[in-house]
Amino acid sequence: MLNGISINYYILLSTVLFIIGAVGVMARRNSIIIFMCIELMLNAVNLLLVAFSTLHNDASGQVFVFFVMAVAAAEVAVGLAILSMIYRNIKTIDTDLLSNLKN
Amino acid sequence: MKGLFIVSGLGILAMLAEIFKVKKVLLPMVLLGILGAYVANFMEWNNSLNIAAFGNMIAFDKVAIAFSGVILATAFFWFIMANDYFENDTNVTDHFALVLFALTGALMLTAFKNMTTLFLGVEIMSIPLYVLAASRKKNLASNEAGFKYLIMGSFASGFLLFGIALIYGATGSFDLMEIRAKISGTAPGMMPMFFYVGVVLLLIAMCFKVSAAPFHFWAPDVYQGSPTVITALMSTVVKTAAFAAILRLFLIGFGGVSELWTVILAGVIALSLVIANFSAAMQTNVKRMLAYSSISHAAFMLMVILANVRSNATLGALLYYSLAYSIGSIAGFAVVYNVTKKGDESFEAFNGLGKRNPFLAACMTIAMLSLAGIPVTAGFFAKYFVFTNMIGTHYKWLLILAVLTSAVGVYYYFKVIIAMYFKPAATEEPVASEMSVNMVILITSAITLVLGLVPGFVVDMFAF
Numbered sequence: 001m002l003n004g005i006s007i008n009y010y011i012l013l014s015t016v017l018f019i020i021g022a023v024g025v026m027a028r029r030n031s032i033i034i035f036m037c038i039e040l041m042l043n044a045v046n047l048l049l050v051a052f053s054t055l056h057n058d059a060s061g062q063v064f065v066f067f068v069m070a071v072a073a074a075e076v077a078v079g080l081a082i083l084s085m086i087y088r089n090i091k092t093i094d095t096d097l098l099s100n101l102k103n
Numbered sequence: 104m105k106g107l108f109i110v111s112g113l114g115i116l117a118m119l120a121e122i123f124k125v126k127k128v129l130l131p132m133v134l135l136g137i138l139g140a141y142v143a144n145f146m147e148w149n150n151s152l153n154i155a156a157f158g159n160m161i162a163f164d165k166v167a168i169a170f171s172g173v174i175l176a177t178a179f180f181w182f183i184m185a186n187d188y189f190e191n192d193t194n195v196t197d198h199f200a201l202v203l204f205a206l207t208g209a210l211m212l213t214a215f216k217n218m219t220t221l222f223l224g225v226e227i228m229s230i231p232l233y234v235l236a237a238s239r240k241k242n243l244a245s246n247e248a249g250f251k252y253l254i255m256g257s258f259a260s261g262f263l264l265f266g267i268a269l270i271y272g273a274t275g276s277f278d279l280m281e282i283r284a285k286i287s288g289t290a291p292g293m294m295p296m297f298f299y300v301g302v303v304l305l306l307i308a309m310c311f312k313v314s315a316a317p318f319h320f321w322a323p324d325v326y327q328g329s330p331t332v333i334t335a336l337m338s339t340v341v342k343t344a345a346f347a348a349i350l351r352l353f354l355i356g357f358g359g360v361s362e363l364w365t366v367i368l369a370g371v372i373a374l375s376l377v378i379a380n381f382s383a384a385m386q387t388n389v390k391r392m393l394a395y396s397s398i399s400h401a402a403f404m405l406m407v408i409l410a411n412v413r414s415n416a417t418l419g420a421l422l423y424y425s426l427a428y429s430i431g432s433i434a435g436f437a438v439v440y441n442v443t444k445k446g447d448e449s450f451e452a453f454n455g456l457g458k459r460n461p462f463l464a465a466c467m468t469i470a471m472l473s474l475a476g477i478p479v480t481a482g483f484f485a486k487y488f489v490f491t492n493m494i495g496t497h498y499k500w501l502l503i504l505a506v507l508t509s510a511v512g513v514y515y516y517f518k519v520i521i522a523m524y525f526k527p528a529a530t531e532e533p534v535a536s537e538m539s540v541n542m543v544i545l546i547t548s549a550i551t552l553v554l555g556l557v558p559g560f561v562v563d564m565f566a567f
Contacts, residue, residue, distance in 0.1 A: 018261070042261060060277055071260075085237065089246060
């Protein structure tokens with residue numbers, strides 16, 4: 001129990017957020033939205049980690065969250081750089097137009 | 104442990120080489136550093152049980168040292184080959200630094216003892232590779248490869264993290280040993296439901312990383328679009344590191360719940376064998392064919408993990424397989440790199456190579472025979488050890504499937520050999536290749552043959 005709320009609700013909320021993110025990555029066609037959905041997935045994980053950390057009364061879960069945030073920032077920095085490079089070449093960031101690699 | 108520090112320090116030095124205008128000594132410095140890391144690594148062999156660092160988050164035991172050895176040896180040959188490719192680039196130092204950082208992540212993955220270092224290892228290895236895959240700025244294929252790799256990689260990281268969070272929730276720890284103790288201290292099937300979900304999510308994430316079917320769909324595109332040398336890095340160093348990580352995570356950490364994940368793993372292996380081999384047979388692009396071939400090799404390496412109940416013989420088999428596959432792939436990719444320099448990556452580019460450059464053709468033949476698993480090459484014994492390990496398990500149907508699909512494998516590897524020797528070339532113009540790259544191809548092909556002649560040397564490494 002965290003503040004009178006069962007841990008199951010925290011798990012449920014993070015799972016729902018995570019699934020929204022995962023479905024977004026697969027369904028959306030705009031690259032920026034895809035990045036946002038990946039961030040949503042990672043933040044669902046952060047929420048879950050913090051909830052468990054409080055439940056176990058153990059700080060290592062919260063420390064892990066900092067690692068996740070730092071890595072997510074690095075990933076998005078690389079991602080946006082690649083995206084701006086693509087935009088320079090084809091003037092769009094629609095992923096449907098990025099399917100030239102085929103047999 | 105020292106090897107890890109040397110490689111990461113080398114990455115920083117490589118970045119500084121640009122500022123101090125000492126690009127000429129970059130390659131010798133990197134090669135010496137890698138050799139130094141290799142030696143420092145094996146110096147710790149006898150003392151390996153006492154070496155743990157960062158609050159017991161990383162421990163270089165014998166398994167970690169052996170797999171780091173494979174990674175560093177592959178990287179050594181890779182740098183000589185890649186130097187030829189990056190030589191005329193303005194930013195060769197950046198490329199080398201990125202690869203060295205990726206290597207740091209790979210070494211971390213062989214030695215992690217904690218979920219934190221697993222996650223950091225995966226990310227430190229992957230993020231530089233996203234950049235490297237997209238490193239041809241004007242080339243749309245390279246852009247697309249980098250973008251797809253990034254999206255699929257981050258997506259897989261999301262699953263990895265969610266799995267880690269659930270397991271942390273169930274066990275209250277990120278430490279592999281504590282998780283193991285918690286599992287063995289609980290009656291079978293009595294862990295919270297979300298613990299099992301977490302294990303499955305971790306398995307899915309790792310299957311993404313080693314590109315096993317049905318999570319393989321990104322691999323052919325990424326392998327085809329990336330510069331050939333980067334593809335070589337992805338299919339050797341990254342694969343070896345990911346398998347070392349799977350070995351640790353599932354056999355040490357989740358050995359207690361093996362009934363759960365072995366069933367899923369068997370399905371993944373069966374799908375990978377069938378999809379990879381039949382798709383590879385239909386490819387016209389050599390790099391795409393090698394991508395599918397790497398998926399089928401991933402299936403074989405996963406079979407070793409499936410067969411394993413943590414016996415030393417099985418560790419040796421996985422080590423031997425990753426060494427044989429990495430060295431054979433470096434030889435193969437070095438030849439592909441030379442042949443496809445003009446941009447044509449289809450099988451026709453290999454037509455008449457037997458006449459246009461007999462040396463490259465001979466070495467490519469050895470590499471292809473090894474990947475196909477034909478006797479006296481290392482690849483044959485690699486597959487042989489997998490089969491002998493599998494025979495004792497109750498997954499014999501998987502063994503039969505593996506033998507059948509290997510026969511399909513022989514077909515597409517021989518397509519390259521037939522093109523080289525029996526198809527007329529469009530031009531008689533010889534295929535040029537640099538002396539240094541020739542040396543790499545010669546040495547790696549020779550190692551492939553020697554490993555095939557004395558396989559016991561590697562396999563018995565863990566017989567103590």
